[in-house]
Amino acid sequence: MKLIQYLVCLVLFGLSSIVLAESDAEFPKGWDSWPVHHSGRILGKETAIPADLPPIVIETMKTYNWVNDGKGSAYNVRLNPAQKAGDYKDGPTGVLELTDIKVLLVTEHLVGEPQYGAYTYEGKDISDAHPSLNPKACTTCHTGYGDACINGVCTK
Ligand code: HEC
Numbered sequence: 001m002k003l004i005q006y007l008v009c010l011v012l013f014g015l016s017s018i019v020l021a022e023s024d025a026e027f028p029k030g031w032d033s034w035p036v037h038h039s040g041r042i043l044g045k046e047t048a049i050p051a052d053l054p055p056i057v058i059e060t061m062k063t064y065n066w067v068n069d070g071k072g073s074a075y076n077v078r079l080n081p082a083q084k085a086g087d088y089k090d091g092p093t094g095v096l097e098l099t100d101i102k103v104l105l106v107t108e109h110l111v112g113e114p115q116y117g118a119y120t121y122e123g124k125d126i127s128d129a130h131p132s133l134n135p136k137a138c139t140t141c142h143t144g145y146g147d148a149c150i151n152g153v154c155t156k
Pocket of ligand 1: 039040056057060063067075078094095096105106107111116117118128132133134137138139142152153154155156
């Protein structure tokens with residue numbers, strides 16, 4: 001390869017790592033042995049969202065109603081038994097397991113701060129597959145509704 005082509009490749013590679021989103025939380029090994037705290041469902045886009053739900057839940061339904069070709073998905077919330085609610089140590093914290101599409105939304109804590117990620121069950125990082133899977137989207141909602149979430153975690 002000519003030197004100039006090589007340099008162009010290097011620059012493009014560098015740019016792609018800046019532009020493409022990446023999960024901030026790591027894939028939590030052993031998540032499937034964590035106890036299920038509770039279960040729920042992301043409603044499909046054809047289903048009316050009950051108006052009496054809390055604003056954060058309405059926003060969550062609107063944000064994720066595209067999953068599973070707009071049919072929504074059942075989910076389990078699993079919390080790492082090594083974590084204590086509200087007082088999160090560094091390490092994996094919890095997952096929201098979208099069972100119909102086999103996707104995990106992942107929270108971890110690092111130096112006291114919540115970090116987010118999105119993976120397939122097999123551990124493939126899919127945070128760049130849709131804007132709502134970008135860690136920035138997670139942070140905005142998980143910190144933007146007052147005390148609906150404590151230290152980046154919405155399950156009490
Ligand atoms: C528009 C709001 C919203 C966005 C965006 C959002 N979440 Fe959540 N998340 C919630 C709500 C509300 C719950 C609680 C659901 C329940 O209790 O059934 C939740 C629950 C979770 C849980 C279970 C633990 C907890 O905090 O309750 C994880 C893990 C999680 N989200 C990760 C993510 C990740 C990763 C992203 C980004 C890819 C994300 N969330 C984006 C609102 C949001």
